[in-house]
């Protein structure tokens with residue numbers, strides 16, 4: 001393992017806060033999703049703190065009943081449009097767009113991402129998703145959302161085409177000779193003439209090779225197929241892990257798949273989500289956690305929580321103690337670890353069913369929530385980073401902007417003091433933030449190989 005290894009930090013934007021009730025705090029901004037000034041301020045703060053990237057997820061369906069659990073995913077701006085705006089008010093921060101391969105065409109995505117890479121001077125990355133929301137099918141004239149195998153077959157071919165389209169124009173194709181009138185060297189422009197199982201794409205792309213050559217890819221699936229796609233193509237894998245042991249197993253599994261694609265372990269970074277509820281002191285953080293818990297709008301449906309801990313909680317009073325954990329159908333170590341997170345957040349061991357429910361509502365999107373002082377939060381980040389559970393974190397502030405400001409003002413300096421996080425940017429592109437070199441195009445590589453063979 002590289003001894004100069006530094007952790008990476010991104011923001012996973014939930015404009016109303018990661019906590020479902022985050023927007024209800026008096027100090028929170030409730031309408032940030034559609035306020036360009038608010039989004040600019042967030043991006044600029046991240047850049048001041050030397051974050052690696054700003055990440056915006058996306059889905060292609062919505063409904064009003066998402067409001068109590070996922071308000072920030074219910075309505076939000078289209079990512080390419082929003083990120084294009086942010087390119088103009090930032091200089092360093094990486095900018096990630098999410099685009100779904102199931103409902104798009106490779107030519108469109110290649111053009112849009114390459115254009116954004118120009119607008120951002122090489123700060124763009126693409127989060128490849130195949131669609132977590134099956135309701136999208138009804139918005140795209142399909143009868144139903146494809147199954148996992150079909151979506152990933154399609155995605156694999158799709159991604160390869162996009163990568164080839166980015167290489168359509170060699171880096172030194174432009175002659176622009178005013179004397180002769182020659183604009184490009186036609187021998188350095190390449191069509192694809194791709195005909196595959198799902199697509200036929202002639203090319204070339206009508207955008208020049210993007211500044212980063214190949215735009216970095218990200219992915220976030222959990223299925224075997226998605227992990228393979230990630231191991232083959234991705235530079236960053238997002239994941240949702242709440243327990244250290246699970247995160248370590250996931251990390252080892254993904255890194256173990258790289259060799260068969262001829263890739264090394266430092267070409268792919270694993271970044272779990274993390275929701276830090278920071279206080280100047282532990283007690284201040286707890287008080288904020290209690291305030292957020294009380295603001296949840298819920299009918300206390302205990303079924304999902306019962307499944308998660310392997311004990312039917314519906315028979316127990318909400319304000320009574322938890323049943324014996326040995327009643328669980330799950331391995332005792334796992335249940336103890338899960339319940340332990342809620343005990344830690346609440347600050348005492350004798351939590352009630354209601355308190356357990358509060359913690360689970362706060363992590364319903366699958367990312368660990370840590371309630372604590374800056375040092376306590378940095379300790380857990382360090383443990384995961386050193387223990388090879390994470391190469392960095394996709395930070396999900398529980399409320400905005402205060403939850404992000406506290407993280408930046410108090411936790412980032414602590415990470416810097418410990419030598420875990422950069423003090424200055426090392427470069428200006430997404431690739432440079434991750435120490436990834438700019439790849440040669442397939443055509444340049446072919447030429448080099450031919451020359452060496454001569």
Ligand SMILES: Cc1cc2nc3c(=O)[nH]c(=O)nc-3n(C[C@H](O)[C@H](O)[C@H](O)COP(=O)(O)O)c2cc1C
Pocket residue numbers: 056057058059098100128129130131132133148219220221222223224225226227238239240273
């Ligand atoms: C941190 C994280 C972010 C994700 N962001 C999105 C997203 O923006 N849009 C989307 O459709 N799916 C998103 N997903 C879902 C995954 O892409 C994936 O579809 C899901 O985890 C199910 O896995 P599978 O596709 O391997 O079955 C995200 C998942 C994680 C863990």
